[in-house]
Amino acid sequence: MSVSVSVPRTVERRSRGGLWYGLLTGGMVVGLGCFVYQWINGLAVTGLSNTISWGMYIISFMFLVGVSAGGLIVAAGAELVGSERFESLTRLAVILSGAAIAAAAISILPDLGRPQMIWRMIRQPHWTSPLIWDVIIITVYLTIAAVDLYILTRPNPKPGAMRTMAFFALPAAVLVHSITAWIFGLLVARPFWNTALLAPMFISSALVSGLALLIVVAHVTDRTTAWHPAEEALPDLGRLMVWFIAVDGFLLFAEILTTYASRVPDHLKQLNVLLVGRLAPVFWAEVALGVVVPFVICASRLRYRRGWLVAAGVLAMLGVFFKRINIVMTSMFMPLVGLAPGIPGGRAGQEFRPDPIYIPTWVEWGILLGLACFVGMLITLGVRAFVVPRPEAARP
């Protein structure tokens, strides 16, 4: 299906492309190998325990759902407000959305103890479970991305078709992040997650990371292929990102202030893990690298300098990834019933863990690498097939 249509002009370019595909394929093979290894030996090969029962797989799932926001929001938002600034970016944006959400759906598999049983979610869905709602909305979202891509790549797109799609795409985008947030936010057992702000926070940080990914990929595509965005498009994305970073930072501040001022013990205990406790380095890195620096770059004239803008994009994505780590780990570190000797670790030799630690193993990193390469491969193939102009067409 995804035929590479751009004919490499030089031998050098061909070998560079070959190397890129080779690296991505290699990473995917490593990831798949790690997944099979884990499937055979059980999740004992991960760093997870009964105390910290969710780890890097869930974090990367949250992150991938988040970065899928950028595309459909840009494509649909631009359409709804009638803005033509991002016209040149819509195809690329939709491809990013589709690639990220497809990888998010796959990233659930390694988290399951019995992946071979996943069909039971379809045979006997339990409708009160937010996980079932998430499966449905992710399927809808993926379908919308596919339809969008189909419309955008017709030789003569029907006028207004994208506009009609936008009416479905925007609510679906809002829902996909909200429901992913509600997987966590509806649990009474986890005070740090159990806040009504979680869904809005997921949407805002999803928008930040989605736009950031769009900036980075657009830059790389601009430099390595015959496709080029409109001159003002990328700085304009940066300007848009300022608002999303500001909203994201505001929501984070509102959450911390509410907890800190009201001092509800369970909630405060978990927040302190973040502010002054063991996760403090990751949290303050999140604030500095993910909020302050990208905000300053994008709010100032620096956004017109490509290097700075791309750096802001990379940092913003890193910040949102750190944020996902913090959200998951803070609650896992502090079980509600925290009396000694704690929760049994789950394997021989780790009877109890009053002070839980979680260090991801090479298997988890391998699978994460595989996922990253899978996203990279989908984006590369999508960009080659649908974004980069065909050489014949490019000729006058």
Added chain:
Amino acid sequence: MAETSNQPTKVSPIEALPEASREYGAIGEVSDQPRWGMAIDTERCIGCWSCAVICKSENDVPLGMWWNRILTKGDELDTPTVGEFGNLEMSWVPLACQHCDDPPCMKVCPTSATFVDAENGFLVEVNQQDCIGCRYCMAACPYGVRVFNWGEPDYAVEGFDLGMVAGRPIGSVEKCTMCIHRLQEDQVPSCVWSCPAQARIFGDLNDDDGRLVQTIQDRNGTRLLEEKGTKPKVYYLEQRRRRSL
């Protein structure tokens, strides 16, 4: 309901018990629609871990996993804490599945593998055949009593198997079943009959005149994390006087 792995798959050794033992562990009178519950008297509990150990043998719980454990209200496992008025204090909270009437774990399970068993006293049970191993229930449980089969089960004695319950597959979640296999033979759970301090009372919460309900009322039984609204069927009886150490 498909056949659950919680049901005994082998001939239960309970049948082979001498008559006197069976009588000692008998549940006794219950209402027409029993709702199994338990009261744990923290005044009587001496924190000896007997119930935790017998639970492991009864249910073949592998190394590193505990369905039932004894938490210590103190600074460390064996160190008392300095209480409100400068007195040294130490007490224990035996903790296993609370068998909530409104269980958060059941609500989030995507395949209904965790369910409230209306035919067995409204206990919260797990059908491991349906479990996909997503561990959502573990994140949702406020009490942290669920354990996961991370890998091949490991036992202190090779091939250890008391033969009461079926093994659980790798990658599935398990927890206290309230010894459902014993209840079906009119026997109380193992943690109850084995407690040397007789700190546990098992019974039917729907039987208003029964010993369980009467004791909970007399002693103003409380439930763990009551404010979370999970409505546990396990009650804790507070100490009636402060014993200074």
